[in-house]
Amino acid sequence: MSACRGGGSAAEAEARKTGPADEGIATELEALRRVATLLAGGPRPEEVFSAVGAEVGRLLMVDVAVLVRYDLARAVTILATWTRTGAVTPPRVGSRLPLGGRNASTLIFQTGRPARIDFADASGPLADAHDGQIRWSLGVPIIVEGRIWGGVIVAYGSATSMVADAESRLAGFTELVATAVANAQARLELGKFVGEQEALRRVAMMVARAAAPEEVFAAIAAEEGRLLGSDLTVMFRYDPDQAATAIGAWSRTDRPIPCPAGTRERLGGQNVISLVHATGQPIRIDDDANAREGPAEVTSDCGIRSAIGAPITIEGRLWGAIRMEFSPDEPPPPDAETRLAAFTELIATAIANTNARAALRGFAEEQAALRRVATLVARAATPEEVSAAVAEEAGRLLGAHHAWMTRYEPDGAARLVATWSSTGAAVPAGTRLSPGGRNVYTLVFQTGRTARIDGSPGALGPDCEIASELGVRAAVGVPVSAGGRLWGAMVVSSTQEEPLPAGIEARLTGFTELAATAIANAEARAALAASRARVVAASDATRHRIERNVHDGAQQRLVSLALRVSRLKTVLPPEATELTGHLDRAAAEISRVLDELRELARGLHPPALTSGGLRPALKTLARRSAVPVRLDIALDGRLPEQVERAAYFAVAESLTNVAKYAQAGVVDVEARTDERELRLCVRDDGVGGADPGRGSGLIALTDRIEALGGRLGLRSPPGGGTTLRVALPLTTPPEPR
Amino acid sequence: MLLREGLASLLIGSSFDVVGRAGDPEELLALVRSHRPDLVIVDIRMPPTRTTEGLEAAQVIRRELPETAILLLSAHIEVEQATELLASGRSTGYLLKDRISDVEDFLATLDRILKGAAIVDPALVQELLAARRVDDPLEDLSPREREVLTLMAEGRSNAGIAHQLWVTEGTVEKHVRSILMKLRIPEAPDDHRRVLAVLAFLDSH
Structure with a gap:
């Protein structure tokens, strides 16, 4: 191994080649020792990087030494630089440059091995950054846990200063760096892990105590924003119509959040939310020009330069996204989008739970609402009562501002049968909506199918003045069919710009079917009552x-x-006794026939x-009763x-039954009226146990009373006497419609 | 129509003078006003509705010509109609149409009405007396008293009752007093008011 001294001149280059080997080794070992000592103190990686940069620079007598970090997006971030003379400008620490072309960083990343580049054939953004100042560059990878983490790149301004075994000498340092990084990473990971776990725990606890979704979303934005050091974090839900709605937002500063929950942004262009939507992948945009290109971002207002985004996928479906924006002073960490994606995935689970819980709660509420309406239907409430219940329950459940049950007139006009409003701007029932125009009730009338108009100021149609006055902007209409024909429509509407939730039609149908049942039942009942009334009247x-x-005839x-027979006797001779006897018998027979006819007529x-009304008629009945x-x-x-007539027959039938079956000592007959109805009560003190189905008399009586919209009740416990109660409305029953 | 002609024929044959025959209340009232008859026989069912027009016409006659005797014939009997008519005054009868066929009895009844009696159809009295009652006050009456009460209700005078029962008028008077006391019916100044009082008692108990 050759000893070297740092330097840029030819003399110094010479010295590097000829320096005593022992001294070189000692220097190198000393340098390694210094770095290792530094490492033992558990420094931040940045300190290690600058120490390594300085040691390597001096040892290998390079002009520039740079520590780079690769990220997933095929780019490098400059972590530390060292320059010997200042003659060569190193890239700015923290800057991020894309890989590509022919240069040391790119080659290391591609091969995982050291690389040596003559700048004569260098190319790519990393090479361009040193245009004209560099002759040679040399790079050695930093391998952390078997993966390329980064590299040390050294560069020389002249070809002659190149050290022959620089690669192997650099490797000693990169291993130390790798150790430092691995240690630091382990510590960092632990810190992150703890932070993430705590954040997750807080979110999970909110979910567990069934906090409102908007509260959970706001908390998620805050937790993620804090974890990754963002300035502004917004959670979005994608809407079906190429838009996204902010559902939770957090800002590190006191500045007002430019896009609070509820803000809607249209998708399109090169921005985080649109790109995440398009790719389903985490995204990072550092270029502020790009970040501001699309309509979705409002970064320029806050001086925000970088943004990252990650998808929120729930049950395999892209549900929404988290967008984080960073100030130029504190750019996102290199792996920020990866961490965001990972954390978001955990969050998604929590949201899925929230969703499931909300869906479950929604389902339970819907079932309860439907059950309440169904109970009304079962109780044979009037269509008006059921309509009112349906309007209120459906309106409330579906978060509508107005809910109307309308009934069509033959020309397509819609008459409001029942209305409900969350805003207090109630439209009275009975209001008539003119036929025609572009509005949901006309669409339903024309097609017989559900209709939807979203985001239109005249959602209920240009001809629907009421809707315009109410400011309705979105509306859904669902047909109500009774007895196989279109009866009316359920119309729910909202004054908000955003469309009514998808699937609202299907949920409304549950209610309209109940309403339809009630209407069909009521119509059938009314028709039956009318038919009974006609039968009784006939x-x-x-x-x-x-x-x-x-x-007037027979009698x-x-x-x-009888008169003629009687007078015939007067003209007969007194001795015609036999004939007189015949005539007497004939007269007596006629008299009996007359009595029978009178009884028959009375029963009919x-x-x-007719002449005196109910009081004398009941008195006659009472006088003729076998039981007092x-x-x-x-x-x-x-x-x-x-x-x-119905009251008379009710008492007559009861008294007949008492005489036949009750073995009673006395019967009490009460008849009284209030302003609404006549109430009858016939109560005996007999043996009871009467069978309501006994005899055709009671059935005919039931028919007669129900035909008038009345009620009849029979109570006859064994040994407890028999009580018949009848209530008859004093107004004529409504005609069937 | 058929009955009216039969009745007219009967009356003419029984030395009554039939001065007019009418088919509706207007015609009847016009005839009565012009002829001022002693007796009017009215069917309660007359046009146009054939319900109680006859009764109403009888009331008009009673108001305008109180001296005219009135016999109201009905296809059926109602205590309200009877009392309503009887309340208007004496010389009044309320009978089932059937009674015409018993010619002798019928003519006798007409005579009594003309003499001022108030007559109620026996069938109606029978119905009132036969009614089952809780704590029936009639149970206190002896069988004889019941008979007397029946005849009182039918509009018989004491003399009439005595004749009917083959007893002296004094005996009848005794019975009547006993009955009125037992039933707490106030003494009436004349026979027709006595009938009303008895009917009212029977109807309300």
């Missing part, structure tokens, strides 16, 4: 007609006949009901004819 009309015919004729249609009746009647004048 039957009543027939009975009334027959009763009149009996009274009159029979009375006339009680005359007392206590009447308690508190009626306010005459009631609707159908109500009186």
Whole structure:
């Protein structure tokens, strides 16, 4: 091994070649010892680098010595430099230069071996940096844990000063550097590991206590930002429409965050968020010109030069990204994007949990909301009640600002059946939305399918003035079909620029199907009630007609006949006793027929009901009851004819049943009205145990009462008497629609 | 129509003078106002609705010509209609149409009405008396008293009841007093008010 002295002149170069070998070895060992001593103190790698640079420079009498670090992005970062004379300008410490071309750094990186370059054939950005000042350069790799970590590059201004075995002599130093780096790296890794673990633990704890997602996202931005020393860290979620929404942001300074949570940025151009979206890979942009090229970045405002980004992948899908921006004074560490990506991956797991939890909670809430509506439907609530519930539950659950249940008119106009608003700007039910125009309810009417309009100031259509007044900008409409035809539409809308969440249509459908069921049920019920009412009315009309015919026809004729028979007797000679006897029997027979006819007519249609109303009719019933009746009647004048008739038949049927089955001592009959309904109660003190399905009488009665929108309840515990309760609305039931 | 002609024929044959026949309330009122008959026989069911037009016409006649005797014929009997009519005054009858066929009885009834009696169809009285009651006050009555009460309700005078039951009028008076006391029905100044009081009692118990 030759001894050398540092120097740039020809004389010094000569001295390097001819120096005593022992002295050279001693010098070299001394230099190695100094570096090793330094290493033992556990210095920062930067100190080691500058010590190594200085020792190597002096020992090998180079003009420039440089320590470089390779990173994944095929570039080197200058870690330390040493110059002997200052005649050659070394690259700036901390600068980052791309690999490529023919130069020592690039060759070392490509081959993993020492490289020697004559600058006559050198090329590439690293060579260009020393244009004209360098003749030869020599590089030796620094291998840390089997991987190329970096290199020591030395350079000479003249070809003559080149040392023959410089490579092997350098190698001794690079091994020390490698040791220092490995140690430092181990310490650093440990520090990072601890920091990351703590950050992760904090995030995980937030997730575990089911913190709101926005809180978790803000915490993640802060933790990652602190870990990597960024100035501004923003977490984004990618939207389906080539845009990203900031969901959490952190700034090291007190400066206002230029893109707080909720900010939306469109994708495109050479910027971190767009590039991560395009590649799904971590990205690093050092060039501030590039960083500012696309619309997504706002770096210039903060004087931020460098940015890194890493994807957030959840369940195999690119979900979002983290962007970190760094000030020119503190550029990101060389492996920052790799660390960011690794940490982000851990974070993604936490987010996935948060997502799953939120989804689960959302699902549970949705199920609860649907269950509440379904209960209403099961209770046979009116379509108006169900619509109101659907509007509120769906609106609240889906985070809409307005939720309307509309019903179509034949011309396509939409009548608001029920409305709900989170803003308090309620639109009254009954409002009519004009037909036509570009709006979701018209689209649903025209296509019979779901419709969506996003991000339009007139999302509910230019013709929908109400929507414009409300400032609706996004709307979704879902058809409501009942009985196989389009009945109406559920319309939810938002006043925010951003579109309503994807999939909202499917979630709405769960609600609209329930509403449709309620509507179909109500229509079927109304149709059934109307049909029953028609049957009852037709039957009543027939009975009334027959009763009149009996009274005014058959009865009159029979009375006339009886009169003639009776008078016939008066013209017979007194001795015609046999004939007189025949006539008497005929008269008696006619009289019995008349009695029977009268009873028949009364059963068909009680005359007392027509002439005097319910009170005298019930009194007649009570008088004729086989079981004593206590009447308690508190009626306010005459009631609707159908109500009186239904009440009469209810009491008549009950008294008949009491006489037949109850073995009762007394029956209490109560009839009273309030402003809304007539309530009847027939209660006996008999044996009870009556079967509600017994006999056609009660079934016919149920039909009659339900046809009027009334209710009938029978309670008959064994041994506890029988109580029939009937409530009949005093208003006529609504016509089926 | 058929019945009206049969009835008219019966009355003419029984030395009544039939001064007019009407098919609706207006016609009836016009005839009554012009002829001022002693007795009007009205079917409760008259046009246009064939429900209670006859009763209403009878009330008008009672107000305008209180001396006119009125017999209301009905296809069925209702205590409300009976009391409503009877409350308007004496010389009143409320009978089932069927009663016409028992000619002798019917003509006798007409006579009694013309003489001022208030007459209620026996079927109605029977229904009132037969009604099952809780704590029935009628249970306190003797069988004889029940008979007397029935006849009172039908509008018989004490003399009429005595004749019917083959007892002296004094006996009837005794029964009547006992009945009124037991049922706590106030004494009435005349027969027709007595009928009303008895009907009201029976209807409300």
